[in-house]
Amino acid sequence: MPESSAAQEQPPQLALKIGLRDEANFENFCPRESLAAVLDSMTRPAAEPLQFLHGGAGVGKTHLLQALCHTTEGSLYLPLADVHGSPPRSLLDNLEMAALLALDNLEFIAGDSEWEEALFHLINRARAVNCPLWVAARRPAMELGIELADLRSRLAGGVTWAIAAANDEEMRRILQFRAERRGLALPDPVASYLCARETRALGDLMDTLDRLDSASLQRQRPLTVPLVKAVMGW
Template sequence: MDPIQLPLGVRLRDDATFTNFYPGANAVALGYVERICEADADWVENLVYLWGNSGVGRSHLLQAACIRVQDRGDRAVYLPFSIVAEHGIQILDNLELCELVCLDDIQMVVGKPEWEEALFHLFNRLRDAGRHLLIGADASPKKLGIKLADLESRLSMALVFQLQALSDSDKLRALQLRASRRGLQLSDEVGNFILTRGERSMASLFDILEQLDQASLQAQRKLTVPFVKAVLKW
């Protein structure tokens, strides 16, 4: 079955997969999201809410879930409200035709009456159709400031996970996992050097790894501290 057409400006990241996600303290959340994506997931809670600060991996997990469901041949859609809110509430029409709906950055539309009403009706349609809904936000449901009581009641029934930031040792393992998927060998020495000198967010660290991967391929060089210094001009 063809995937749902994503709105202009939205693209699933090729590297947003479950195998590329280093869970750290988020193993339980990862396991539950993976179970939602199974073909026989009717027994699983159909509304799951992931929240946490930027960089903890909620968008990664939502996109990975979409990719997993699409890969098995079913319909799934990823809608980050930070990008798609400008399209208006009609973007929520007919989403109950999807096996899985992933709504990211929901905090961007909460507090707006027309959006809260539209989300409430979408949640009902998805529930009645037996579909699964994954929600991502930067705050817990109680801290979102929802004005519509019915919507607040619906979200109160969600299975909620707060995603935790990775420790420095976990960040090193996450970098090494991503490097190995690219065919790169990232030693503890080089990884710790990058962590010491680079920006702290995982998105920035992965961008650095992407830059080093391309430079390594072009120069046919292994990743060493001197090579990293030269490429990144540190």
């Protein structure tokens, strides 16, 4: 007996909130003046369904996409870095039926003609049913190396948001904000030292903060520069 049309329209369960981290929410995202407009756009319906985030590795794009999915029931998050080796047609079928669709790591499918065509059709289907579509990549649409002109045009035709890397002061505030969220005191000298020694990627800084939090608890000592040097081997 053939499946009902309603069953056929359900998005693949494999993709449902794949890879969402519990801590990737708006409450854990330190507000920055430069991101005020994009954060505001994520909290209200937009006239343009396609929203394109671009910025270098570790600037917070994934956190923002996942936070948006956490707040939207029936949303779908799909990191293309994890699935670009799979056949795109079956994977992308019916994803436009989601309440909101977030596609991360778009740069991973650039130059793959099969993926580019499938993504182009998905964008068209999402627009036809007014499904909000958020896409993130490391570079603007016209600089990704996408070969399908129609796809480049679709991506460039949406609302584009440039996510800049945090400066030193913003990075220090982000570290202290996240430390405070977990009840960990992070004095200015320690935060500044971490920002000077660790990479600029927010993910690496958060991993380091996790490690230092555990060490502080185990040793029953507050975070100081000497403790950080001992734990990190710097």
